[in-house]
Amino acid sequence: MIERAVDFERLRWMRCGTCSSEWHANAEWLDRFHQRDEACLNCGTNCESEKRPDFWASQDDPSHDDSKVRETFWYHTSTHPNWPDRAFDPTATITDITKRRLQEIGGDGRGLERWATRQKAKALHLGTYEAAIENMLRRMTDQNGADEQFYLYRVRLRRNASIEPGVHPERANMAGDVQLAELCAAGVDVLRYVNTHEDPSSVSLAVRLEAILAVQVIPVPLAVNAADAWVSAGAARLIEAARLPAPEPKTKFERMQRHRPSALSIEVSKMEDEVADRLPFGLRDRFHRLFDEENLSAEPAAFPSKLIGLAALVNDPLAVLGLLDTVPSREV
Ligand SMILES: [Zn+2]
Incomplete structure (x- = not known):
């Protein structure tokens, strides 16, 4: 099996949507590009254009080669300890009211059944190690997942998994409700796409559950x-900070704030900045508000080890991969 070298600071491959020029960009260039201080060197198109330069998979990426895709370890992060689950019942976590509403769709009394079938046919997403870790950090900060237990999966595909030709642009709804049957020819198990959000310009896969041979977690x-x-x-x-009262508001803006940050959350933010400063430039924004206010107040002393543990996933990936090597593989 092929284990790719992990590098959170990889140069990103760009392609201009106007003139099709391609080039490498580093995190600092991308930061300036998003502030309109850089543009396509060939035609001058900047980030405001509908046909702007965007992330693209370099022709050198080994994932263009079908046999390499099948021989490479792929990654996924999830809050489910038993992913992917063939016996998954999408109706188990919805309320009776929602069930009745879904049941009525279509008017033939089979709405709920159709919804469940569609949920079960949703594509699973696999990517590089970096993409899986970045996805987890995004869910922790953007989707109230700060205190959820996450699991890192290393995935092997079946040798006979059928792969749609080409690497495709990431679609707007790619992360959500993707049905491979609607995007590919019948019988295709794997669709390659350029990930523009996590480990940008890397290739990710949308796959049917049947494409997965085994996982380690x-x-x-x-x-x-x-x-x-x-x-x-x-x-x-x-x-110490948990014992202190919230600091007195100093500015007019602070006096107008209805919810003043506690001394504890101010100290935690400082701590996050200290750790983020030692991370690759492009990841620093991800190290903010990695906590749930209530749980933090209940157990403030637990947070520093969590923060250092998260940073280690970025700074010391070899330790993580070494641990995965010791874990037995589960056939799916
Ligand atoms: Zn251009």
Whole structure:
């Protein structure tokens, strides 16, 4: 099996939507591009144009080769400890009211059944290690997943998985409700697309469950040694901050705020900045508000090890891959 080298600071491959020029860009260039201070070097199209330059998969990416796709380890992060689950019942987590509403769709009393079939046929998403970790961080900060237990999956595809030719642009609804049957020829198990959000310009896969041969899984972040100097000092800082009252508002804006940040959450934000400063430039924005306010107040001393554990997934991927090597494989 092929294990790709992990590099969160990889140069990104760009293609201009206007003139089709292609080039490599680093995180600093992309930052300036998104602030309209850079544009396509050939035709001058900037980020405001509908035909703007966007991430694209380099021709050198080995994932253009079908046999390489099948021989490579792919990754996925999930809050489910038993993913992918063939016995998954999409109706198990919806309310009776929602069930009745779905049941009425179509007027033939089979609406719920059609909805469940569609849910079960949704494509699963696999990507690089970097894409899987970035996806988890995004869910933690954007979707109230801060205190959920996540699992990292390493995935092997079947040797006979059928792959749609080409690498395709990421569609607007790609992360959500993708039905391979609607995008590919009948019988296709794997669709390659350019990931423009996580590990941008890498190739990700939308796959049918049947394309997956086996998975290995570990809970993430990994446990951190509580005796680590930064972790124990951090715990002491947060226990102290939890005892302090919220700081008095100083500016007019602060006086108008209905919810003033607590001394604890201010200290946690400082701590996140300290850790983010040692991460690759493009990932620093992801290290904010990785906590749930209520759980944080209940157990402030637990946060520093979580934060260091999350940073280690980025800074020390070899330890993570080494641990995955020790875990038995489960056939799907
Ligand atoms: Zn151009």
